[in-house]
Structures are given as C-alpha cells and as structure tokens.
Amino acid sequence: MTRDDAEAVLTEAGQAEDGGFPLLEAAIACAIHDYPFRDPEPVRVLARNAGERLAERIGGEGPDEALAETMAADLRLNGDLLNYDHPGNTDVIDVAERRRGLSATLSVFYLDAARRAGIKAQGVDFPGHFLLRVETPDGPVALDPFSQGRLVLPSELTRRALRAGLTPHVADRLDVLMAPVSDRQALIRLQNVLFTRALRAGDYEGAERSALRRALLDPDDHRPWLDVASAREKQGALAGALEALSRARTLDDPGETQRRMSMDRVRLQLN
Known part of the structure; x- marks a missing residue:
C-alpha cells in the first residue's frame, strides 16, 4: 500500500458514520501513511485471533475480565514502560510485532476485539492517558490497556484527574471522567499524540502527515x-x-x- 492508497482509505473512513467506522483498517492506513510499503497482514491476523479468543472466554468471565485476560495475558499486548517514547509504540503494525505500545494504540486492538466478540466497549479520552470503558452487568468500568488491561477504580480515576490538572468538582464526576468517545475520536487521539511528538522533535513533515490524517478522518x-x-x-x-x-x-x-x-x-x- 502506498501513501496515496492510505489517504484513499482514510478519506473513505472519514465519510463513514460513527457506527460503521472501520477502526482497524483506518489504523492500518494511518501506519502505512507514515511509513508506506509495509505488510499489514500481521495486524489483521492478530485482530482475528483476539476476537476468536475473546469469544471463547465470554460466559466464563465478566466482559471486562475476559477482555483484559485475552489481550494482556493471552496475546501479551501491554504498555512499553521501558521505551515509552519509542516511535513504534504509536504504530499498529509495529505494535502487532512487538506487542508493546501506548495506551491509545493498544486500544485499537482492544476495541476491535470487543466489537468482534459482541462486548460493548468504547474509548475514554482521559487527560494524559487513554482508557477504555467496558459495559458490565454491574455498570461501566474503566480499563487501562497500558497496564495489562487492569481495572481502574473510581478513586484512582479521581486521583489521576487531579494530577492532570482538573478541578476537584470535575475530578469527582465519574460521568465526565468516563464519558465515551467514538472509534473515530479514539484514532484521532492517537494522531494528536503523533502530531505533538513530531513538533517536539522538529519533524514538521511528520507533523503535517499526522494533521492531514486527522483532517481526512474528520472532514x-x-x-x-x-x-x-x-x-x-x-x-x-x-x-x-x-x-x-x-x-x-x-x-x-x-x-x-x-x-x-x-x-x-x-x-x-x-x-
């Protein structure tokens, strides 16, 4: 796939309704747009395996536990603590190979697996750290893909919000802290990360590409x-x-x- 091919995929994704947004393929196109002519098939294989394993777990465990165990334990997808700024951590093709990445990148695989297995999960654009909201019989819970998909308790959400600079009356409101975003916005969040990193590094060509992807995804x-x-x-x-x-x-x-x-x-x- 060339860079032009990737832009065509992103343009089509930008025209899709939120309910039919092709998250995985759009994420692959974003990766190819940065570094063309790579094989995206390992991403699709990993996604299929994740969906199949998660479907097998459903019933014996709660949806949040099944999702975390499948992605973090079975498939070894976790945050890259040792090399947080590694460029591959924001690229789904690299993450599929290394099984390490940022929370926003890992969330692409979590959300895709949840869709395949019929689990209701959405991204949460939490300040400074992307999280997942998973609907359970006891209500919604927050998972952190970067930390082995572990459950983030309401008290910890509040502490994190306060550290991120939110005011106390906002940091105490779980409805605000766990407000879900669409798959489109989840992928745009990742492009924002890339844009910020590129600017910091003086890579203005990379910054342009990431901004262009955002423009195509949300026209x-x-x-x-x-x-x-x-x-x-x-x-x-x-x-x-x-x-x-x-x-x-x-x-x-x-x-x-x-x-x-x-x-x-x-x-x-x-x-």
Whole structure:
C-alpha cells in the first residue's frame, strides 16, 4: 500500500458514520501513511485471533475480565514502560510485532476485539492517558490497556484527574471522567499524540502527515487543516500552507478570524 492508497482509505473512513467506522483498517492506513510499503497482514491476523479468543472466554468471565485476560495475558499486548517514547509504540503494525505500545494504540486492538466478540466497549479520552470503558452487568468500568488491561477504580480515576490538572468538582464526576468517545475520536487521539511528538522533535513533515490524517478522518473539523498549514509553513511550503488555510476557511465555525489572520500572515511571506 502506498501513501496515496492510505489517504484513499482514510478519506473513505472519514465519510463513514460513527457506527460503521472501520477502526482497524483506518489504523492500518494511518501506519502505512507514515511509513508506506509495509505488510499489514500481521495486524489483521492478530485482530482475528483476539476476537476468536475473546469469544471463547465470554460466559466464563465478566466482559471486562475476559477482555483484559485475552489481550494482556493471552496475546501479551501491554504498555512499553521501558521505551515509552519509542516511535513504534504509536504504530499498529509495529505494535502487532512487538506487542508493546501506548495506551491509545493498544486500544485499537482492544476495541476491535470487543466489537468482534459482541462486548460493548468504547474509548475514554482521559487527560494524559487513554482508557477504555467496558459495559458490565454491574455498570461501566474503566480499563487501562497500558497496564495489562487492569481495572481502574473510581478513586484512582479521581486521583489521576487531579494530577492532570482538573478541578476537584470535575475530578469527582465519574460521568465526565468516563464519558465515551467514538472509534473515530479514539484514532484521532492517537494522531494528536503523533502530531505533538513530531513538533517536539522538529519533524514538521511528520507533523503535517499526522494533521492531514486527522483532517481526512474528520472532514467537518477545521482545526486539523490549521495544523497542516502550520506544519507546512514551518517547512517553507507557503503555497501549501495557504491551500490548507483555504480548506479550513470553507468550514463554518467561530475560528474564522483566526484563519483570516493566518492566511494574511502566509500571504505576506509569499509577496
């Protein structure tokens, strides 16, 4: 698969309704978009095995226990504590090989397995650390894919929220802390991680690619195009930056003034 092929897959995924969003294939396309011409089949094989093993466990265990045991114990998918900043931790193809990754990347496999086995699970865009919400007969629980899928108690959620800077009256509200997000937003969260890392490293081409993926995955959001424009501007690609700003301008939102100012700044550099 080439980079253009990956963009075609992401464009199609961006047009899908949330209920039919192709999480696994879109995640594969994101990985190929960064580093083309790799074999994605091991990702699909791992996902199929995860779904089959999880289906076998259902009934003998609660859905949260079955999911954690399948993914962390049977398939050895866990967080990379020793090499947290390893670039492969954000890439589903590398994670399928190494069985280590960030929480947001591991969640792709957790969520896909849950869908295959009929378990209701969704991502939770928790501050600083992506979690999973799994529906059980006793109510929703939070799992941490980075820590062997272990259960995160409400008191720990509150402590984590306070450490992340949330105010006490927000940190005590479990309905806010465990608010689910769509599979689309779960994958976009991962692209945000990549964008931040690329900017920190001065990799503006990588930042542009991750922002472009966000734009394709959520075509109604103007913000990714602003990030595309910023990354292109830092590379000196002013015409491309102006094109991205124009794309953002076509989306109706309250950020019109900011976009106009950005376009004027780039135009001044072109003149």
